Amino acid sequence: MTRGIRSESGKLRRVAIVGGGVAGLSATLRLAELGVPVDLYSLVPVRRSHSVVAQGGISGGDGSGTEEDARAFFEETIEAGEFLAHQPPVLGMALAAPQIVDLFDRMGVPFHRTAEGRVDRRRLSGGAVARAAFAGATTGQQILYALDEQVRRLEAEPALDERGLRVPGETLVKKLERWDFIEIVRDDAGTCVGLVAQDLVSMDIKAFAYDAVLLATGGPGAIFGKSAFGATTTSAAAAAVVRQGAVYANAEFIQMHPTAVSGANKQHVISDALRAEGARLWVPNSKTDRRPPREIPEKERDYFLERASSPLGNLSAADVATRAILSICLKEERGIFDAATETNSNAVYLDATHVGQRTLRARLGGAVDTWDKLLGVNVCTTPLKVFPAVSYSMGGLWVDYESGAGGAIAPVSPRNQATSIPGLYAAGEVEYQYHGANRLGGGSLLSCAYGGLLAAGAIAAYRSAMERSALDLPKSIFEKCQKANEKAYGDLLGRGQEDEEAENPYSLSDELGEAMLRDCTAERSDEALDALAKKLEDLAERAQKTKALDTSIRANDAAPAMRRLEGAVLLARVIAASARKRAESRGAHFKPAKPNRDDAAWLKTTLARWEGDAPKVVDTFDYSCAGKTLSQTTAIDTSLLKVRPRKTEGKA
Ligand SMILES: Cc1cc2nc3c(=O)[nH]c(=O)nc-3n(C[C@H](O)[C@H](O)[C@H](O)COP(=O)(O)OP(=O)(O)OC[C@H]3O[C@@H](n4cnc5c(N)ncnc54)[C@H](O)[C@@H]3O)c2cc1C
Structure with a gap:
């Protein structure tokens, strides 16, 4: 040794x-x-x-430091993840959570304190108990x-x-x-x-x-x-x-954050922290209500996450809240009415105007001003228009x-x-x-x-x-590897420079994003995923025919972008193949044609690897660590908590 x-x-x-x-x-x-x-x-x-960018907080126990609380947090995490995580590492994480927050506290992270001077906690999405330590919303x-x-x-x-x-x-x-x-x-x-x-x-x-x-x-x-x-x-x-x-x-399993505001080239997440401080999600009762939100009286609003079927209310887990918003906007077409286009938009109100300026500023710190600068909206006085985004x-x-x-x-x-x-x-x-x-x-x-x-x-x-x-x-x-990569980079720089048909890597990247957003996020169907797989194969081929838009010798961002595009397409193919394989709905993976969780067939890990030039979902593989060869399967270690329906969201 x-x-x-x-x-x-x-x-x-x-x-x-x-x-x-x-x-x-x-x-x-x-x-x-x-x-x-x-x-x-x-x-x-x-x-x-x-x-x-992480805003809302870090889970760190309820502040009691007890094993009982760690066990409760472990159960909450396992249940929210619909029993798909191996349980020992999650228990290890739950037991370590209070020490990790202590460690950051000692490093000087300015966590919000209670009146007694202890690290304060707030509830975040999917949590029934306030366990997230936070520093404003930064x-x-x-x-x-x-x-x-x-x-x-x-x-x-x-x-x-x-x-x-x-x-x-x-x-x-x-x-x-x-x-x-x-x-x-x-x-x-x-x-x-x-x-x-x-x-x-x-x-x-x-x-x-x-x-x-x-x-x-x-x-x-x-x-x-x-x-x-x-x-x-x-x-x-x-x-x-x-x-x-x-x-x-x-x-x-790709998570969408339920409350984001669309920006020019990015979706800006509005942290759970705002809902933790009391913000509520709603749409007008009337599909064609043209009034500004603050003129719509309480009784004419639908606080759709506050119904009995969502016991965690506005802080329902991300998958539950996302599907509720998508259902309101896409299925029921009850998104906020847009008078300019005379249609219902893909947006619902996220409203914190009743909470009060002083509380919001004290509890969210700089985030109130950041959102104001970024979005031009003061959340203390104006409801935001939000829609889910991949996060x-x-x-x-x-x-x-x-x-x-x-x-x-x-x-x-x-x-x-x-x-x-x-x-x-x-x-x-x-x-x-x-x-x-x-x-x-x-x-x-x-x-x-x-x-x-x-x-x-x-x-x-x-x-x-x-x-x-x-x-x-x-x-x-090492020399062999270095030379091979130098050559590959040289080829990238030179590729297609004389070819007028050569593709623009940034446009392909946009095409990839649009296809994945449409077919492989909140709702999936096997038909759309089959078409997506073909589209991704095509993108993989076209990614080989892109050209560098900048051939500078130094500080060149364009050629590495071509390499990254190839990587993104490869991983997209792994994601799409895994989504196609799972014939049930669980957590963030939702197939309307198979709307229920199916533990008998699908309580298992999806394992995928790259074989030849395509992704393959496999049932087993061997790997070796520190001289030992170990066989892995799709089975999940559920030795610590019996598998049960997910009760916290009222779906059981
Ligand atoms: C808007 C938003 C709000 C969020 N809020 C919360 C929250 O309140 N609480 C919470 O728990 N989670 C939150 N999350 C999730 C959380 O922020 C992230 O999951 C987490 O920070 C990821 O950390 P990481 O260390 O894994 O990676 P990152 O922070 O993404 O760091 C990746 C690092 O890898 C480097 N890197 C990447 N590729 C290469 C390469 N090829 N070569 C060299 N270096 C490379 C990058 O430079 C970077 O240093 C939020 C996410 C979003 C989008």
């Missing part, structure tokens, strides 16, 4: 983390604490990672910045050897911002031994050796065109490793876990957060482990932090158990 900080040939044994959102930064901190030197890659300065930003401050400190901290002596010129953390991960490097046995990345300023492509790589690259944003995802969620990193053999799980993926790279005492997760095992490619780990929204078919509000920031911390322990254990460090492998493995 190679336990030391140096490899046999005397090189410092670093690991790589790709992604500097909440998941990647949490993992970086813990690895550094464990004395493992980290290279941290990010497309953008880490403070601009997508985590910055919780993600505050957590991201607090983590980044800690990581900056570690950038100046020297790496120490086994005797506690400084390793000359080496720090515990090195940040490589504005670097684009392209793919992993694998040795002859298929183990991940490093990565290939491109410096987005010089455009140099380099292959690096690492003992392990953690992907924390966020959700599959680029696939859904105009969505609530940010520009850094390209999905290309996940697509690259799927192409290289990683298994992807539960791809069909999150429950599915992601398949990752493993090891159960420990009492059924919860073993805190240190090289299997935790390991993907199906040995040496490659994943944490955060890029993986599938914690939310099953539907995510509770506040659950993602928690699973990102928890998954990142867990992955760090796993990587340290994996690294200690290695027979031979990746740093001692022949240079030729």
Whole structure:
């Protein structure tokens, strides 16, 4: 075994983390604490990672810190996810939630406090109890910045050897911002031994050796065109490793946030926090009511989520609230009447005007002004017009876990957060482990932090158990990979420059987004998914015929965009194939032709992998971790909570 900080040939044994959102930064901190030197890659300065947009809060228990509350939160998460998540990791996350909020509190995250000075909690969507700690409505930003401050400190901290002596010129953390991960490097046995990345300023492509790589690259944003995802969620990193053999799980579970306002090129989510503070969703009783909303009296309004069938009311889980809004607007055609077009629009009112300026400003902080600047609407005085938007993926790279005492997760095992490619780990929204078919509000920031911390322990254990460090492998493995990627990039730059028929990659990206939004979000039909599969095959071919709209040698964003488009189409095909396969409705996956949950046939994980040039949904696969070969199936570990109908939404 190679336990030391140096490899046999005397090189410092670093690991790589790709992604500097909440998941990647949490993992970086813990690895550094464990004395493992980290290279941290990010497309953008880490403070601009997508985590910055998270508004409503982070689930952190009800404040009592009791095991009873952790168990109740575990049950709520499992039930909201319609029993599709393996239970031990979710229990592990629920038990760790209060400590994670404490950790962020100690780092200086300015959580809202109660009058007694304790960290305050609010309810978020799908939650019956107030468990989300929050910093106004900029919780993600505050957590991201607090983590980044800690990581900056570690950038100046020297790496120490086994005797506690400084390793000359080496720090515990090195940040490589504005670097684009392209793919992993694998040795002859298929183990991940490093990565290939491109410096987005010089455009140099380099292959690096690492003992392990953690992907924390966020959700599959680029696939859904105009969505609530940010520009850094390209999905290309996940697509690259799927192409290289990683298994992807539960791809069909794509969450729509019920309340978003359409912007020029993006959907702006209006956080659950507004509903947590009392905002209500409604449409006028009359389909053709032309009056401004504040002139419509209470008794002439339909507060459609406050009926008995939705016990969680305006804070119903995202899938339930989304379907209610879609039903009002698309099926019943009762969306807000637009006098200009004489039609019912795709919008309902989100109304907080009764809550009061003082409360909203005190509890939501800067968000009130941000929405005002962004949308030109003061939520304190004017109801917003909202409609659902794609905002999150429950599915992601398949990752493993090891159960420990009492059924919860073993805190240190090289299997935790390991993907199906040995040496490659994943944490955060890029993986599938914690939310099953539907995510509770506040659950993602928690699973990102928890998954990142867990992955760090796993990587340290994996690294200690290695027979031979990746740093001692022949240079030729890395040189070969680097050359192949340099050539591929050169080909991209040159492709189609003389061809007038060559396609515009940005237009193809729009086509992809439109097709996926139409056929693979809130409602799916097998006919539409079959047509979508053909459309995506066609897009995959056309993506090979695009040309770079800019051929600059330096700081070229156009050629990497072509690479990202190919990745987005690949992952879209995995999502569409997984959605086609699941013949039932569960959580965010809804097929009107099969409107019910079917546990007898479908209480199982969807596992998909890339075979040849197409996605394939599989029932089993083998993978190896730290020298052991393990067989995986679609079965779900339901050992801790008996499967039951989902009662919280009144659907049982
Ligand atoms: C509007 C909105 C509000 C939300 N509010 C909440 C909330 O209140 N509570 C909650 O729990 N969740 C919320 N979520 C969800 C939550 O914000 C995200 O799921 C979470 O922040 C994802 O974090 P992450 O660390 O996995 O990835 P990200 O924060 O997306 O970070 C990804 C990182 O990977 C890097 N990266 C990506 N590709 C590459 C590449 N090829 N090469 C190098 N680097 C790469 C990026 O630069 C970035 O640093 C919200 C989501 C949205 C859209």
